[in-house]
Amino acid sequence: MISQSSAQATSSKWTDKAVYAAGAVVWRLIDGKLRILLIHRTKYKDITLPKGKVDPGEMLAETAVREVHEETGIRVSLGVPVGVSRYHLPSSKQKVVHYWAAEATVDAIRASTFVPNKEIAALEWVSVKKARSRLSYPVDLEILDFFANLVDDGVLRTFPIIALRHAKALSRSDWDGADAARPLTDRGRDQAKSIVGPLRAFGVRKIITSDAVRCVQTVKPLAKALGRKVVMTEKISQDAWEDGHDDLRSVIGRRVRAVKPAVICSHGPVLPGLLTEIALATGTIRGSYVNSAADLEPAAFSVVHVSASNPGSGIIAIETHVPKI
Incomplete structure (x- = not known):
């Protein structure tokens, strides 16, 4: 099962047409039974999923984790995307809300800072079945249905392998030194800073990069x-790829075996090979999705979600994020 989605940072062009927001279906296991988190809102006297509007300059993934924490006191990392809801506000503007599955770990729940307040009156952990009767809005039920499908397929717990293209670099025509030594431009450095939040939203713990300066500088703010x-590593560099000495397979194989969230920063020409190796390492049938996920602008990244319990069962979902800088 492969689902694809695309998410971008907000801009004035977006907000002229719609109001963008993001949230999560937060879940945990209690005595081996799945429970999801519902919030009781004070002002609206309704029951819904945690979510909120995008702040200026944010990308959707970081909005989701920030809003979950602000509303529930729980810090989460995002898992698989579980859909987008759309509905019209009283102002006639459309509201577009992106959702992810997000596991609440025992440590995160223990560290929760939630107390009832003027926005959220209460939190409630319920079964998926009970949530269907508790949620106030049909659009939330659609998101819940997608989430339930993941549960039924046994692929709820996943880990991400993130393919990142380096940020905007000085052009070859403006650089006299070795290509691998080309640095980022001012815009590229701003892009590198802007993607720290959304990459952290996916719980990244391992950072692997081509040894080219432009790649190293791209991940430096995240590190x-x-x-x-x-x-x-030279194994995923453009120089090695052009010379035929790259070793994408060993790099990707190690990441799949590790079953830990990782970001891999490389170059435009190398990315199709990286995505292909992820597909092969997870037993996924190759298709056009590989080229789509690899066709990235500078500082954009594709998040490949893989089953944590059975990585060889295939890619679960791919989503692409593009910074607007």
């Missing part, structure tokens, strides 16, 4: 924010 070391 600093996470307090993690960057693993640099």
Whole structure:
């Protein structure tokens, strides 16, 4: 099963036409039984899923984790996307809400800072069946149905392998040195900073990059924010790819075996090979989705969701995020 989605940062062009928001179906296991989190809103006297509007400059993934934390006190990392709801506001503008599945770990729940407040009166953990009768809005039920399908397919718990294209670099015509030494432009450095939040939203813990300067500079802000070391390798560099000495397979194979959230930063020409190797390493039938996920603008990234319990069962979903800088 492969589902594809695309999510981008907000801009004035977006908000002229619609109001964008993001949230999550937050879940946990209690005594081996699946429970999802519903919020009781004070002002509207309704029961819904945690969500909220995108702040200026945010990308949707970081909005989702921020809103979940603000409304429930629980810090989560995003899993598989579970749909988009659309409905019209009293102002006649359309509201578009992107949702992800998100597991609430025991530690995250223990660290929750929630207390009833003027926005959220209560939190309630319920079964999927009970949620169907509790939720106030049909659009929430559609999201719940998609989530329930993941549960039925046994692919709820996943981990991401994120293919990231380096940010905007100085052009070859403006650079006299070795191609691998080309640095980011000012815009590229801003792009690198802008993707820290959305990459953190997916729980990234491992950072692997081509040893080219433009790739290393792209992941440097993320590494600093996470307090993690960057693993640099020539195996996924453009120079090695052009010379036929790349080794994408070993890099991807190791990430699939590790079953841990990781970002891999490389180059435009190399990305189709990286995505192909992820497909092969997970036993996924190759298709046009590989080229779509690999066709990235500078600093854009595709999140490939893989089953944590059975990585060889195939890619579960792919989503692409594009910074608007």
